[in-house]
Amino acid sequence: MTAEPLLQVRRLSKLYDIRQGLFSRLVGHVRAVDDVSFDIGTSEVLGLAGESGSGKTTIGRSVLRLVEPTSGSIRFEGKEVTAFDRPQLRDFRRSAQIVFQDPYASIDPTMSVGDAIAEPLRVQGLASRSEIPDRVEKLLTDVALPADFARRRPSDLSGGQRQRVVIARALAVGPRFIVADEPVSALDVSIQAQIISLLEDLKSRLGLAMLFISHDLAVMEYLSDRIAVVYLGKLMEIGPSRDVVATPKHPYTEALISAVPDPSSRRKRIILKGDVPSPVSPPSGCVFRTRCPYALPDCAAAVPATREVRPGHFKACIRDDIL
Amino acid sequence: MLSLFTKPRGVAGLAIVLAVGLIVTFAPLLAPFDPTQSSVFFLAPPDAERWMGTDDLGRDTFSRLLYGGRSSLIVGMGAAVIATLVGVPIGLAAGYLGGKFDVVARQFIDLFIALPGLVLALIITAVMGPTLFNLVLVLGFVSWPKVARLARGQALAIRESVFVEASRAVGAGPAWIIHAHIWPNVVRIIAAQFALTVAYSIFTSASLSFLGLGVPPPTPDWGAMVRTGFDYLALNPSMSMAPSGAVALTVFGFYLIGTSIE
Numbered sequence: 001m002t003a004e005p006l007l008q009v010r011r012l013s014k015l016y017d018i019r020q021g022l023f024s025r026l027v028g029h030v031r032a033v034d035d036v037s038f039d040i041g042t043s044e045v046l047g048l049a050g051e052s053g054s055g056k057t058t059i060g061r062s063v064l065r066l067v068e069p070t071s072g073s074i075r076f077e078g079k080e081v082t083a084f085d086r087p088q089l090r091d092f093r094r095s096a097q098i099v100f101q102d103p104y105a106s107i108d109p110t111m112s113v114g115d116a117i118a119e120p121l122r123v124q125g126l127a128s129r130s131e132i133p134d135r136v137e138k139l140l141t142d143v144a145l146p147a148d149f150a151r152r153r154p155s156d157l158s159g160g161q162r163q164r165v166v167i168a169r170a171l172a173v174g175p176r177f178i179v180a181d182e183p184v185s186a187l188d189v190s191i192q193a194q195i196i197s198l199l200e201d202l203k204s205r206l207g208l209a210m211l212f213i214s215h216d217l218a219v220m221e222y223l224s225d226r227i228a229v230v231y232l233g234k235l236m237e238i239g240p241s242r243d244v245v246a247t248p249k250h251p252y253t254e255a256l257i258s259a260v261p262d263p264s265s266r267r268k269r270i271i272l273k274g275d276v277p278s279p280v281s282p283p284s285g286c287v288f289r290t291r292c293p294y295a296l297p298d299c300a301a302a303v304p305a306t307r308e309v310r311p312g313h314f315k316a317c318i319r320d321d322i323l
Numbered sequence: 324m325l326s327l328f329t330k331p332r333g334v335a336g337l338a339i340v341l342a343v344g345l346i347v348t349f350a351p352l353l354a355p356f357d358p359t360q361s362s363v364f365f366l367a368p369p370d371a372e373r374w375m376g377t378d379d380l381g382r383d384t385f386s387r388l389l390y391g392g393r394s395s396l397i398v399g400m401g402a403a404v405i406a407t408l409v410g411v412p413i414g415l416a417a418g419y420l421g422g423k424f425d426v427v428a429r430q431f432i433d434l435f436i437a438l439p440g441l442v443l444a445l446i447i448t449a450v451m452g453p454t455l456f457n458l459v460l461v462l463g464f465v466s467w468p469k470v471a472r473l474a475r476g477q478a479l480a481i482r483e484s485v486f487v488e489a490s491r492a493v494g495a496g497p498a499w500i501i502h503a504h505i506w507p508n509v510v511r512i513i514a515a516q517f518a519l520t521v522a523y524s525i526f527t528s529a530s531l532s533f534l535g536l537g538v539p540p541p542t543p544d545w546g547a548m549v550r551t552g553f554d555y556l557a558l559n560p561s562m563s564m565a566p567s568g569a570v571a572l573t574v575f576g577f578y579l580i581g582t583s584i585e
Contacts, residue, residue, distance in 0.1 A: 066492055093494035105485035110507040119503070120493035166489075173493065 005039035012036045012072035031279045032058040034233040045210040047224030055233035056213045060179040097170035101182040103162035107154040114150030120172040139168040160191035177209045221245045229253045232287040239313030249315040294322045336579025347392035356383035358390040359541045375561045387543040394538045398458045399525035405463025406470045414474025435468035448536045462524040477509040518581035522574045529570045
């Protein structure tokens with residue numbers, strides 16, 4: 001890598017304290033995110049895949065400091081995000097935005113659609129009072145909604161229309177990077193495709209970089225340049241989308257991909273046994289070994305290092321003889 | 324808020340409260356007699372001239388009824404204003420700020436909610452003396468914890484909502500979030516609680532008056548009228564039935580308003 005990436009995340013961890021009893025004694029930690037590193041280049045879309053509870057949402061929020069990371073480094077355009085003070089963080093929010101999963105919960109029901117879209121402009125002081133109606137109209141057009149929607153109430157809108165409003169809000173500040181936290185999983189399948197193609201359009205038109213969080217690998221392969229797979233807060237595999245989906249190198253990725261319905265291939269489905277272990281006391285060594293069909297005694301010995309198995313394709317697994 | 328004007332119960336409540344308000348405001352124009360002027364016609368039954376008869380001192384019950392609502396409405400509204408002014412800021416701050424302030428505020432609120440309002444009001448009024456101003460203070464004092472608890476719960480729920488996180492994600496600070504998100508989302512339920520507090524305070528002030536701790540005589544007051552008329556219930560029922568009906572109707576009106584707001 002010669003050029004510095006837009007976003008560089010190194011050894012990111014987020015622990016949640018578990019407190020108990022009268023004096024809130026610290027009894028343990030939930031390891032939501034554990035030692036995760038990745039880069040996102042300008043105009044690049046990185047897909048972040050994993051089951052619910054794998055920490056992918058926490059990664060997305062930590063990167064924007066909507067939750068405070070416990071340790072690790074986040075550099076955005078060369079500046080250390082974890083060291084930002086309040087005014088710097090406010091400026092950072094003009095460059096980096098988020099689209100939430102549930103479009104029904106992420107718009108204040110007491111605001112009109114126009115006010116909701118104008119909120120970032122007002123908070124950041126990006127437009128004068130007289131400019132706001134024009135800016136809102138333009139943002140509505142950008143997400144393919146009619147301009148007269150500004151006067152509507154959020155309750156008048158469908159889920160897909162609401163998600164377009166949420167995207168318009170995120171675009172209002174003119175960001176270079178967006179965290180899309182499962183932006184389509186709360187929507188009907190017929191609407192999902194529309195929102196995905198809107199995101200794809202914005203990516204190519206505005207040159208947006210994206211962290212696209214999802215558990216749907218089929219959607220992710222379509223939209224992402226690279227895919228990262230997380231399990232129990234740890235990065236299992238990261239590489240170019242096509243490679244990761246066509247020739248996964250990590251047993252967990254292989255299992256995830258085999259779960260995607262695909263009528264054209266007669267791939268065997270790999271059914272993982274048991275449940276995801278508790279993130280309070282994760283297994284020693286490789287966290288996936290308790291459910292891995294290829295696990296060896298050695299897997300419990302040490303946390304597997306992330307190794308490059310092909311150019312740009314990394315995995316955290318000690319076995320090279322399986323995939 | 325619109326539901327107040329569209330739901331039948333909201334419209335009915337509003338009509339009752341407006342009617343009572345107008346009647347007590349224009350009592351001097353409507354009342355046929357001076358409410359404090361006694362006459363020789365004591366304990367007279369209703370007739371064409373004195374629609375509800377007279378009381379034990381020969382005062383016209385109908386005229387006293389029209390004037391008697393003034394103290395009830397003043398006490399009810401005044402107490403609700405005080406309860407809201409004290410309860411809402413404490414509740415919102417406790418819910419939004421959380422932490423130690425919330426722990427202390429919550430203990431305080433629970434302590435006062437655990438004490439029965441009427442008994443507390445009875446003790447304080449007995450100590451401070453029953454004037455109109457003291458009644459407003461006392462009833463405001465016993466009502467604020469309920470308002471605070473409600474405001475706290477709402478602030479807490481809204482603080483954790485995704486749209487507040489979305490607001491933080493675009494760079495909004497606490498002042499903006501309280502002004503643009505928390506307040507617009509709690510104002511309806513606080514308005515509802517305001518109306519219910521008025522109803523509760525009118526009822527409690529009438530109870531205090533009945534127990535002899537209301538507005539001192541000769542000022543006409545519904546609660547006190549019920550008490551006096553109680554002794555002559557068999558002889559002249561309208562003397563206590565009319566003011567009890569007036570209290571019930573007014574309380575019902577505010578209750579309808581309170582429950583018709585979401």
